[in-house]
Amino acid sequence: MTESMPVESDAPRASLDDADAASDQHPKYPITARTKARRRAVEVLFEADQRGMLRGESGAQRLRELAAERASHSANQTEAPAYTREALAGVADHLTEIDETIETYSHGWVLSRMPATDRAIARLATWEIVWNDDVDAPVAVDEAITLARMLSTDDSPRFLNGLLGRIGDLADTLR
Numbered sequence: 001m002t003e004s005m006p007v008e009s010d011a012p013r014a015s016l017d018d019a020d021a022a023s024d025q026h027p028k029y030p031i032t033a034r035t036k037a038r039r040r041a042v043e044v045l046f047e048a049d050q051r052g053m054l055r056g057e058s059g060a061q062r063l064r065e066l067a068a069e070r071a072s073h074s075a076n077q078t079e080a081p082a083y084t085r086e087a088l089a090g091v092a093d094h095l096t097e098i099d100e101t102i103e104t105y106s107h108g109w110v111l112s113r114m115p116a117t118d119r120a121i122a123r124l125a126t127w128e129i130v131w132n133d134d135v136d137a138p139v140a141v142d143e144a145i146t147l148a149r150m151l152s153t154d155d156s157p158r159f160l161n162g163l164l165g166r167i168g169d170l171a172d173t174l175r
Helices: 018-025 032-048 059-072 082-092 095-105 116-131 138-152 156-169
Strands: none
Touching: 032 059, 032 082, 032 116, 032 138, 059 082, 059 095, 082 095, 082 116, 095 116, 095 156, 116 138, 116 156, 138 156
16 A cells, blocks of 8 residues: 655745744644754755755765855854754765665655655654664654644654654664
């Protein structure tokens, strides 16, 4: 059976500035400092994807350059949190492997057919699950689901939960 793929608009639902307001409206989805850092990383990944910067052999380098630029120059003129910078560097270091892993375990869905927001969330969470020893896989999956609820389609949390759950089950063999 093929999973249903969420459909999305071209932009995330809400901006980073709305994060605190979202936590007030949805107290069961608390917005921690780490969640805000992840969200900022997702926004940079989304931007890089939409600008076509992640394609080709130099995609990782272009992501590093954009991440460095966004670390100090963002829409709200605040420096990116340390975890945002760490996560973006990690995704850049493993971008090809991350994309191959997502395509392998997304059961019939190629990366290009996924909503861009879901791709960004999946890339970040896959890096956390497979290559970041400081984050437990269930935490990375829960955070990804929270971000999907805030930023993407109604079907995205379920889709990402299935995909990232499969990746989490095999994380030790994927390293």
